[in-house]
Amino acid sequence: MRVKTFRLSQSSAHGLRTIEPSVAAVGFFDGVHQGHQAVITKAKEKAASMNTKSAVMTFDPHPSVVLKKGKVHAHYITPLREKEEILDSMGIDYLFVVTFDQALAQLSPQQFVDDFFVGLNVQHVVAGFDFTFGHKGKGNMEQLPELSQGRFSQTVIPKVEKTEDKISSTRIRAVLDQGKVDEAIELLGRPYVMQGIVVNGERRGRTIGYPTANIDVEHDYYVPKIGVYAVIIHVNGHSYPGMANLGVKPTFEGDREPNLEVHLFDFDQDLYGKQVRVEFHVMVREEKRFDGVDALKNQLADDESQIRHFFA
Template sequence: MTELYHIHYPLDDNQLPVRPQVLAMGFFDGVHLGHQAVIKAAKKQADKLGLPLAVLTYTPYPGLVFEKQPLPWRALTPLKQKVALLGKLGVDRVYVLNLTSSLAALPPEDFVEQVLLLLQAKAVVAGYDHLYGRQEEQADMAHLPEYAKSRFLVEAVQKTALSTDESKVASRDIRRALASGDVDMAKQSLGRPHQTSGYVVHGDARGRTLGFPTINIWTNEEESLPGIGVYVVSVQLAGRLVQGMASIGRNVTFEKGRPVTVEINLFDFDEAVYGEFVRVNWLHYLRGEVAFTGAEALIEQLKKDRQNSLAYFKEN
């Protein structure tokens, strides 16, 4: 299991559970294909040197420290999911460094001395555009060998390795795609379906009366739900993976001004699962939310949505 350590600047080397290691740096929100390229390069270095692989990441999101951001800020991968994904890539331990004003103001030479060397980095790997320390100085990967002074190896993973279709994979672009409902683009950039999690809670039970019973999911506000619409999904629930279709919306056919809810109609499933923790894989966008003229029109559309969802599963 991947070890997780929360650390704060200034680091206390007497309390740090560290030993010589290879260190990959980055925020890694989404652990998308670009991030995976960095981790794979770091893993190659770790194997070559016979050392464990560690990741140095940050909390909170760096943008919140450097400028005003809309709140709440929503992650593609909350920390627990991020650590699990990094573990699957061979990461032995993750250091979560509290990004504060004092840390962000460090000259890059001091960042090397007071962070990287205290973590006993023998090789440091990051994307070519990764920044560290005080940003108005040359705190980039191009200058890191100068600050390292041959005390550790430096590898900057170049843009070509972080790109698909000649475009650099970026977490912000994935967030924009999700906000517009483009879960297919998100899946392409992540190398897997976007996933959210939550608990099954009570809803209005209206779906059951329509012949399309749903589970209602309460999702933590820190997670990035796709935009309003209807989607093909699969749900990890009670040790099973169940196919279904999901609606993110305000249920405008029956009432205006409702809060956004997540309702999922599971195929070939009819059990009471209130309180269960579930993971939802967002596979494909079907359509936007529509205010239908009544229940009959909604039912006819739901039948079409189900057919289209089953066709998706058959093709994929």
């Protein structure tokens, strides 16, 4: 991986004063969607023109985990590892991952600037028009020229829209909630992905002619609406089309938490223990309970025909 990742806290940022100068795109960037990409691409272009390193500064965990009492964890469109892989593919040099904790939340806007921009030798900051920082988000991009005290410059990226509405992580979560993964593709600029390890399942699919790879999804991915999807699996450098059931298998005893299992077309290799990436392309139907195995098999045959046609 090309991108070099630095894990930082409020107390450790000053330890990197000797790092090479950079132009930093700053934001939470959950999804690294097309709006985020506009910010990051501008930072990369600016870094090239200034002959410095390109950097992205993000935060972990999501601020809501720290600021909302009782919230234990968050679910992400792009968990940190996924975000890191995307930024690596974009050719970013540095990834600054700032730990969001109570100490960070209490920093004044000036202290945030001193610690995380000046302290990291950032020569130019690029952020979206709505980026805020410091205690209760009191710092904003309009104040940044004053807070920088001439120590670095800045660029503000205006709102990026799709169909006359702002592209945002909130909007992407909303379309995922509706199963509209095809709309998510338009906003992200790529298919929505979940990664995990193939594990042993109940092997019930084999008995009805539809063996599946049961995937233990890693990280805290945001889970789309349960249902049946046209997907492509990437494993060992190859890609294979298939159909995924994201759900609780109500025809049988059912599960409490949604599981992801994928039937790959024209595929008979052993995937147990393999790391896989599942791309979601379109939802074909909601999950439903069937009166028996024969009704389920008939529906699966219809699903397969529809999905093969989609990929054809």
